[in-house]
Amino acid sequence: MTHGDAAHVSAVIFGLSPLWVATTLFVGTYLVIMSDKLNRAIVALLGAGLLILVGVLNQHEAMAAVDFNTLGLLLGMMLIVNITRRSGLFQYVAIWSAKKVDARPWGILLMMSIVTAVFSAFLDNVTTVLLTVPVTLLITDELKVKPYPYLFAQIFASNIGGTATLIGDPPNIMIGSATGLTFNDFAVALTPVIVPIFVATMIPLYLYWGRHLRATDENRRHVMGFNERAAITDPRLLKQSLTVIALVIVGFMLQRQIKIEPATIAIFGAAVLLLLDNFGKDAETQSKNVHGALSEAEWITLMFFLGLFILVYGIQKAGLIDLMADALLKATGGDFKLTALAILWGSAILSAFIDNIPFVATMIPLIKAMGPTFGGDNALLPLWWALSLGACLGGNGTLIGASANLVVAGLAERAGTTFRFVEFLKVAFPLMLISIVLSHAYIYFRYL
């Protein structure tokens, strides 16, 4: 990525070096984001604006720093999901899967986890849990079983499933966009470890909760009485959505051959779906539909990303990223294996407690800066997979580790089930460590 004309930026700002100014603004912004006192989009945009105002970056550099491929991919997929969900597809799949296991409590937990993991591999994690958790709550309500184990498993499934593909989790989208790694690269590299991690997570959940789950025959009959076909509210839209989603995924798979970036594929897919959904409708209905789809996009997330890209480029240009890369290399003695595993474990532990999006945004240029030391960009592949696995799976470690965790907790709270930080941590953190141990072994034996 080029960042335009960087010819004139002050060497000294308010008597301080740009490095100090940028670092202070960067750390300050991250601390306010972590405090959760202010909406993260506001903080990131303010921090980015201040970097420009004090002269660390100029306007041209700031705009060039924004990765519109990441933003476009996120927006395109958000629009596709917002239109598709009106068809009832997600409720249909969830109910169908519950009935496939004869509404047995453990079977439903397992199936809902699989459904969540698969959806998460292709959709944003937060969107996935927003679509699937209400159905889980409905089913557990009918079965008269506690929803906590089901929701806990879905949190893990969403973060694990999201790790498997380029489009499943924002860190992967950022890594893919920054490195040129494709949908297939991610699927080939990460799916082989994600499947065993999913299985290794479900076994302890079965032993801890699953084998104790009981439901009466009558309550199971209630669930078996659900008519999944009635969940499809718009069959025409369903067919259109499935066609477009299939074509978009094929587009991602052929990304390298057709030489089109994922953002273009996703935005084009969204535009086609909007066209199909609105074709032949009057102007007022079209406006209402398009407005609805656009307004339901996660603009907070998109603006947060926009601010972050500028912030991270600010510290990169000021020289902080190079200093951090040097420090990491010094700590690992320049040993490639040790560096890869340090990135994996460091990303996992940190992502359990801090937002993995700003973390990954910072790590990307840091890892790129190690290219010359380790023999060029192509040699960095294991480091990218270590970052992806650590940042995505680490989010399972605590209740605040990933946005999806907090969304599930919020939905559960409104339905009368409380998620507590420590109670969650006691089960989640060891399970997260299991997934990182497996990732460690996978990266070590396959790539190092």
Added chain:
Amino acid sequence: MKTPAIYQTVFPKLKDTDTVGDAMRRMLDDRVSDLPVVDASGKLIGMFKLDRLYATLLPKAALIGYGIPDLAFVSDTLGQLRGKMRAIEHRPVHEFVVRPVHVIHADTAPLEIVLLLHQGANNIPVVDRDGGLLVGMVSARDLLTALQAGEGK
């Protein structure tokens, strides 16, 4: 023209110790969908609303905001819903009371009442300014009656 010409001073109401069963019978007898609930001193403590009662029949998942867009796929029968309703018949109404979004006073301007009813308020309690005692109720129908009656009503 002030509010006394509009609101009803004789109206159905519930005591906080009445049961849900009592409330349902009163609603059917008086053909209303919400009733004010008062404590022993006559002070308004809230409204018992039919839509709040219906919420108890719904799965929690349908009430969590984002929730489930429709429940067409759930095959609960009318008999099953009756069973759910019977299960709460003996519970006191104060467990289901909701704080009224709007209350008015005896001297509230008529145009303000028109605005509230236009904005979707259904039955608006009238309370006295000092003690919060319930002194009347005004509905859209009461307003229409007052408007039709002409000057001096």
